[in-house]
Amino acid sequence: ELHESGASLLWKISNEEQSLRQKAISLESSIRRVRSSINSLISKKLLDPEFARKLEEDLQRASSILTDGEAAAFLPAEAQGRFLRMFLGPINVKASRKEVQLKVKEEYNSYRDRTAFLFLLFPLTLLILKSWIWEGCLPAFPVQLYEAWLLFLYTGLAMRENILRANGSDIRPWWIYHHYCAMLMALVSLTWEIKRQPNCAQKQRGVELFLQWAMMQGVAMLLQNRYQRQRLYTRIALGKANRMDVVWGETSGVDGQLWVLCPILFAMQGFEAYVGLLLLKTAFVGVVTEWQVICCGILLVLMAVGNFINTIQTLMTKSRFKAKMKRSKSKPELD
Incomplete structure (x- = not known):
């Protein structure tokens, strides 16, 4: 009797879930159709732009409620990338309950x-020990330990970010690809022989610059975590961001924060490219000829260029959004 009751309950729950799933999919499809119709009417100049803007705001609010509420669990899960399938296999990592998704984000x-x-502390400690104890020459084991930690760090970040994207977060693909490149660089660096005397300072110049760049990135990460997350919580409360959105890159900062963060980010990206070019130079002039040097140099330059382009795109998007908001505020004043 207990077995039959349990089976009946599971069958009932399954049917109800299927019904809710169909309703959620239908509503999502309706929102897309209405948005497409609005865009079509605007292009044909058959709809007042101000009225279209209000409709778009209502649609955005409805879409946010659908994708950010409990109904999001009934929407079709996005296809998981190869990275997750490689590590976890073909399993669904989308949480069925919103509190579980938010737990993943936290x-x-x-x-x-x-x-x-x-x-910040790991490379700082290595550089201090290099000057005070190791007589200006880094031993191989601490550096390789740091590189192993970097591999663990970037793998963990990439894993978590892929899971967040599967649960509705807005992380841009580039930041995940950036971590893939960083993972590859850390893996290659583990096979890189750290040479000491003679000419230790010259041979380890690239390693020293990389540690300095890592310290700069640690400072940037601390600033992003401290200041931008507060702004993100405000945007979520105002309905301008999804509850699953996270801080990444330089977005979500207000004007004052961007004035602080952008110079640091651009300096860090320039220094990253400089370290990459320096590694390539040392390989081509014959100072250090290992293939790992060339590979790490190319990856650093690639990541620097990608970060710079993505930062510029984000700033342009924020600029267009602010201009749009100013225009929308000025219209009622003129009326």
Whole structure:
């Protein structure tokens, strides 16, 4: 009797879930159709732009409620990338309950907080020990230990970010690809022989610059975690961001924060490219001829260029959004 009752309950729950799933999919499809119709009418100049803007705001609000509420669990899960399938297999990582999704996000934020301090302290400690104890020459084991930690760090970030995207977060693909490149660079660096005497300072110049760049990135991560997350919570409260959105890159900052963060980010990207070019130079002039040097140099330049382009695109998007908001505010004043 208990077995039959349990089976009946599961069958009933399954049917109800299927019904809710169909309703959620139908509503999502309706929102897309209405948005497409609005865009078509605007292009044909058959709809007042101001009225269209209000409709778009209502649609955006409805879409946010659908994708950010409990109904999001009944929407079709996005296809998982190869990275997750490679590590976890063909399993669905989308949480069925919103509180579980938010728990994943909070764990990701905690992971970033913990690793940001280590990102700053680890290379700083190595450089201090290099000057005070190791007589200006880094031993191989501590550097390789740091590179192994970087591999663990970037793998963990990429794993968490892929899971967040599967649960509705807005992380841009480039930041995940950036972590893929960083993972590859850390893996290659583990096979890189750290040479000492003679000419230790010249041979380890690239390693020293990389550690200095890592310290700069640690500072940038701390600033992002501290200031931008507060702004993101405000945007979520105003309905301008999804509850699953996270801080990434330089977005979500207000004007004052961007004035602080952008110079640091651009300086860090320029320094990253400089370190990459320096590694390539040392390989081509014959100072250090290992293939790992060339590979790490190319990856650093690639990441620097990608970060710079993505930062510019984000700033342009924010600029267009602010201009649009100013125009919408000025219209009622003129009326």
